[in-house]
Amino acid sequence: MIDIVDLASTSLKEKEAKVTVDAINIVVEFMNHAASLYDSVAGDATIKPVVYExxxxxxxxEQMYSAYAASGMMDMENLSDDFDSRVNLLQDVFQINEKKAEGLMMKAMQKQMMEMMKDPKGMEEMMKGMGGMEGLGDMAGLMGGNG
Structure with a gap:
């Protein structure tokens, strides 16, 4: 697991957060498949939790965690059903405590909001992404977008 997390970390150099999100998706998929294999082979055995070492x-x-967790908040229409459990898995594997995770999420959201407020089109896209959240869809119209 160390190798794929280390490889995923190289995506942090890219400008697009999507590259990091895609890389983290691969890490989470690997973890889920490994857990499934473990359950089928050694289901009753107890092991200590797997963490990145x-x-x-x-x-x-924390940067990788933030990028991944924030990606779900900005694109709620396309979230997988298990997104929350994927974020929690990442939090556990990276050993990020709950309070720190909440702080990272707030910081990432504030950063994305500030970037989008600089660009009206970005704000409009965010509102479209949050279309499932009642009442927020009209906010784009109030902020100068076409709604």
Whole structure:
């Protein structure tokens, strides 16, 4: 697991957060498949939780976590049904405590909101992405978008 997390971390250099999100998706898929295999082979055996124990700094792990978790908040229409459990798995694997995870989420959301407020089209796209949230769809119209 260390190798794929380390490889995924190289995506942090890219401008597009989607590259990091896609890389983290691969890590989470690997973890889910490994868990499924473990359950079918050694279902009754108890092991200690799997955590990342590589050489990446805590800040890099937190950056990857933030990018992944924030991606779901900005594109709620396309969220997978198990997105919350995927974020929780990542939080556990990267050993990020609950309070820190909440802070990272708030910071990531504030950053995305600030970037979108600089660009009216970005705000409009965000509102479309949040279309499932009652009342927010009309906010784009109030902010100068076409709604």
């Amino acid at each position: 590589g050489t990446l700094s805590k800040s890099k792990l």
